[in-house]
Amino acid sequence: MDFSLSETQRMLAETTDRLVRERYGFEDRKKILAGPDGFSRPMWATFAELGLTGLGIAEEHDGLGGTMGDMAVVAETFGRALVVEPYLPTLVLGAGPLGLAGSDAQKSEILPRVVSGELFLALAHGEPKSRYTLCHVDTKAAADGGDFLLTGAKAVVLGGDAADYFLVSARTDGTTSAPHGISLFLVPRSVPGLAIRAYPNIDGTRAADLVLDRVRVPASAVIGQAGHGLPTIAHTIDRAIAYLCAEAVGAMQALNALTLDYLKTRTQFGQPIGAFQVLQHRMVDMEMALEQARSMAILAADRADDPHPHERARAVSAAKVQIGRSGRMIGQCSVQMHGGIGITDEYAGGHYFKRLTLIDRTFGDADHHLARFAAAA
């Protein structure tokens, strides 16, 4: 049993910590958000220089390799700085399933260009009516000669604003909620018939809704085996959740630190408000919520690539429940203890609150994962 960081992880932590400390302060972030893309391409280039865009990608494709635990170290730092660049979409949701199931040709074509910082990716899986149900896929892939014609709609595709390639799920078989018959396709952004509506999310990240109208892709665009895409998608989403858990821990830690600082410096009635026992105890509870969340985020990263999908699902869902609840409690209590300032745009606290709230809405909320965990128990 050993909870200490590996050498690689310590280096990653130092590198990313220094980067965000020097270049991703709250004011830097504001400027980045106000820019034309809503995120910073130069920052992305720096990620590439530092090797961050090679994490989790095999060395044969120019990557650094690395486990979900390694990515979690980056996620946590990014959570502390509320990084908005599409790292989760490109690396975890995009490069991840390509690495898991992609053909050699697909991997060779895409992954080195991800590592170099040249490409953004996005997973276009969720649909307007799918909510959090992974097997709910209405988008159809009709065989047409040697090609497929994709028709349907995809909703709230994270990083979909910037993606150069989409990993699109579509049915080659089966009815709406059948677990079988779902295939995953690699689709370039510029393909005819693909309409993209990009937008910001309320937490500063970005997404897009897609409409596919007979989008033609060759058979070689199938990622993995046709009709058997769901296990890859489920694994990918579990990895993404592990990433989000670590990111949330970073955000909670930063928000707790801000709140504690506020308790010590804000004075009312002639004393720091941290002298009031009710606020003291609440702050203690927030720290406990953080520690419980951190424990479960560690577990989720550890199990995200567990060979037994059942074990993986249990651990990841349990973690997502814990993160949802801790994040909600910390976010709400932090705002309350800050008073009005806590919900102003110009103060960082409220932005952590927003991010934590939306993480709970992403890939299944606490209720969803409590039910998934209970069903898997």
Next chain:
Amino acid sequence: MDFSLSETQRMLAETTDRLVRERYGFEDRKKILAGPDGFSRPMWATFAELGLTGLGIAEEHDGLGGTMGDMAVVAETFGRALVVEPYLPTLVLGAGPLGLAGSDAQKSEILPRVVSGELFLALAHGEPKSRYTLCHVDTKAAADGGDFLLTGAKAVVLGGDAADYFLVSARTDGTTSAPHGISLFLVPRSVPGLAIRAYPNIDGTRAADLVLDRVRVPASAVIGQAGHGLPTIAHTIDRAIAYLCAEAVGAMQALNALTLDYLKTRTQFGQPIGAFQVLQHRMVDMEMALEQARSMAILAADRADDPHPHERARAVSAAKVQIGRSGRMIGQCSVQMHGGIGITDEYAGGHYFKRLTLIDRTFGDADHHLARFAAAA
């Protein structure tokens, strides 16, 4: 809109208040519990003298009449004093359904003797496997000539230790959970084939488990129409819940008063513990929980005889949820703020906590009634 007590209610409140103040202190209650019956027959005689055993019983059967709201006034006082005499079993669960559905002969035979304080009654409806499901009845009533033979088991029959007559539910038709086919029978205690195991409950009230082995009763023992007992039973249980809600409000009020007094008198660190903000705010929350519970108890009493069973069920279940939650919160917080003394047998506080806890377990806990309310919405 008028929330003030009627003249009758004010009189009832004064009478019962004086009675428990003078004769039902915590030490009196201890002696009563230690007695041979676990309750006081002289006390019951006093109830009869004061007319309390005539409440809710029609004047033609020597009763005083009166609404559930009137009984709730008594219930609240009894809750404050943790009265253990079988008032709920005899008046609400026994005389109630007789008044609602009994034949003239049954009413004339039983009710005047209830009013006079001569008889105790009990509703034997719940069964070992029925939990909180009212239509779950396995006890069978087989027609035999003009008689019925009752066979089955009844569980946790409140007041079953002392009851002179039982109102026993049994199936004349239908399978275990069918809403139709349930009949209610008036069964004297001494009938052959009826085995009674009486016991105390952990809160000082008493109950019994019954085993019926071919208990013979005449057709005239059927209360109301054979096979149509469930609506009467459901109405009765809703009335009993309304009673319990009022009783719980009395218990919460008393427990809050004890706790507040403790906060003011117990000193630690050189000051009354009520000077600590965390305990102050918790005490405020307990008062709010009481006020919300009181509001819902008023509603439940008001609707307990609503001609629309749907309206009645919604209001009563909502109240039971509120009472369950308020009672739990007040009970747990009170013990916590008292420290060890809060769970000693010699201090009254813990006994309120127990009673409130068991009220939540009686006729459906908060989860059960939340589901019932939600289904009726």
Next chain:
Amino acid sequence: MDLKYSDEERAFADEVRAFARAELDPAVRDRVLNHKRLGKEDFLGWHRKLHSRGWVAPNWPTTYGGCGWNAVNRYIHEEVLAEEGAPPLVAFGVNMIGPVLIAFGSDAQKQYYLPRILSGEDWWCQGFSEPGSGSDLASLRTKAVLDGDHWVVTGQKTWTTLAQHANLIFCLVRTDASVKKQEGITMLLIDMNTPGVTVRPIITIDGEHEVNEVFFDDVRVPKENIVGEPGKGWTYAKFLLSHERSGIARVGQAKRELRRLKEIAAAEMVDGVPLIETKTFREKIAAVEIDLMALELTNLRMIAAEKSGQAPGAEANMLKIKGSEVQQNLTELLMEAVGPYALPFNPDALEPGWNGEPIGPEYAAPLAGTYFNYRKVSIYGGSNEIQRNILSKSLLGL
């Protein structure tokens, strides 16, 4: 005991409802129900309709053009209008400075200001909070010095709701630093157009502009714009806050939001089943509905007590706390109901008359923002912690 309204009360509720249905601009109603942005004219148009019916000021005596209603009718009026989707009455004039002027204002002030409040000609805002004085209001530092016929005011107010629409502000200012902090405070009425008054928007995390900072830089205020006597401002403020309590639990609004929640939960599907029919979500709705039922009854009990002559006391603080919990619970469930569609940020969709293509279901756009925004309701008007402090002292004697 009778939990139902009397025939007269029911008739009055019907009358209010009929009025709202007949007079409320459907476009405005739609904006209220759907959490879209309300413009100044949306508030004012409705205000004028209430005025023409004589219903602007339920809590004022008839002498001053108010309704002179009892507590029950005031409650019915407010709750029914809220349920029907009427814009909230802008409270600063009618419910806040109005009663203060009636009680403590000079005859000239009453004659000048009260009719203009009723007609909607003046829009008031409130200058109480300061950056350093939130929960500890009495520590405020904006100061006013008498210079001939004028008070010269310098300082800063914050959290000033809708100051961008206001032409008048009532302010607490420090006029005497040498006495106990509560005793050196004076209440002034200030024209927002006076030179030296600057309004700076505060944008909240939902991207909205509702509150402001107001700066006073040597602002000259005519001497007669004082309310009552110098140094009595704290007394007037406490009087004002105790009169802000009508409808403090916001039961009508909560009922409206509960209805909306049920509609949305019926439209959202989970694995082919409407969200409202899934056990977990249905019971979450049920739980808040029960909370609201209890709150409404508690409110009615207190209203009935007030009607029968008991002054509103500590109970108002309870209603504030429970009311804020119910409101926040509802906004949270509304956000939860739309699942992933809580993420997109589309402030344009909140603009009156916006005709664009919604992202996801049309009702989704405001929900996350409203949830974030509504964290304020347990903060403003004295945070729930302050409410509990007050209750601990006044109700429990701790």
Next chain:
Amino acid sequence: MDLKYSDEERAFADEVRAFARAELDPAVRDRVLNHKRLGKEDFLGWHRKLHSRGWVAPNWPTTYGGCGWNAVNRYIHEEVLAEEGAPPLVAFGVNMIGPVLIAFGSDAQKQYYLPRILSGEDWWCQGFSEPGSGSDLASLRTKAVLDGDHWVVTGQKTWTTLAQHANLIFCLVRTDASVKKQEGITMLLIDMNTPGVTVRPIITIDGEHEVNEVFFDDVRVPKENIVGEPGKGWTYAKFLLSHERSGIARVGQAKRELRRLKEIAAAEMVDGVPLIETKTFREKIAAVEIDLMALELTNLRMIAAEKSGQAPGAEANMLKIKGSEVQQNLTELLMEAVGPYALPFNPDALEPGWNGEPIGPEYAAPLAGTYFNYRKVSIYGGSNEIQRNILSKSLLGL
């Protein structure tokens, strides 16, 4: 990072488990698992078995007959035994006074008392709390005056766990009333059979006798029965409390209770469906299971930190709080699971060897009582409020 035990650690856990399964009297195990009453011999029999294996004192150095294990092995030992249904080690000797004597006791005390703790010959109890001194322990008033070769002790202790079995008590007494309250306290070792010592049972609301009052009426205690120096009792007590922390989260016990909860919820039926398969109850179990997973990992993280040389600090207070919440949650769900059968009170059924007919399912009898009794776990050893006060200061600097 490696969340799994090492091979050595796993092997050790297997060894402990095998030992428990081989040596634990099945009747005692059954009483532990089913919340029946444990007699003195149940504790002592198991204590002697551990002693014969050399496993009584994981936290003592080997010099004194302890195991000298690191934090991880201590944790494994404690949690595995708890999971297996072993009676809890009576902590007062091994975990409380033992470490104090090792650190501060005289050679004579060490030589006399330590072996008797290991063998189970002595049963210690703790004399800290007094009726007027609960959370504010340092305000204790039991006093000891030196009279020749004896301390004369007068006063009262309370909440003395299992004092009815004990032959020795370690007491905090006031020996100097003229100094700061923490500085006038001395620790004495007192034979319970000394004239003037009286034990009075305290019955708890579950009808059980677990705690006691202990009265001292001019009790003469040999002078040499002082621990360390006079006036240093508070220091020793703080040392003792910091050593009471091993296994403070009671993860092993919680796992055992979770397993039991699942068994009972599988046996209970609701409308023809096992309770554990109903959505609401299943998810309540899932929620506490997740809480427990998080607690176990948090505990392991802290154990690992301790093993690598970091002293256990504020984290222990967190484990105490969360551990008590999980335990209380489990006892509450166990009670809920049996529905109406939570009501009957049948203390006879808890007696070893009782052969009567149960009321309802056999497992139901102890559940409500255990729920009531377990409210103590957020009170004893420093209430959760005190734990939060400590964390606020030590961890947060507030």
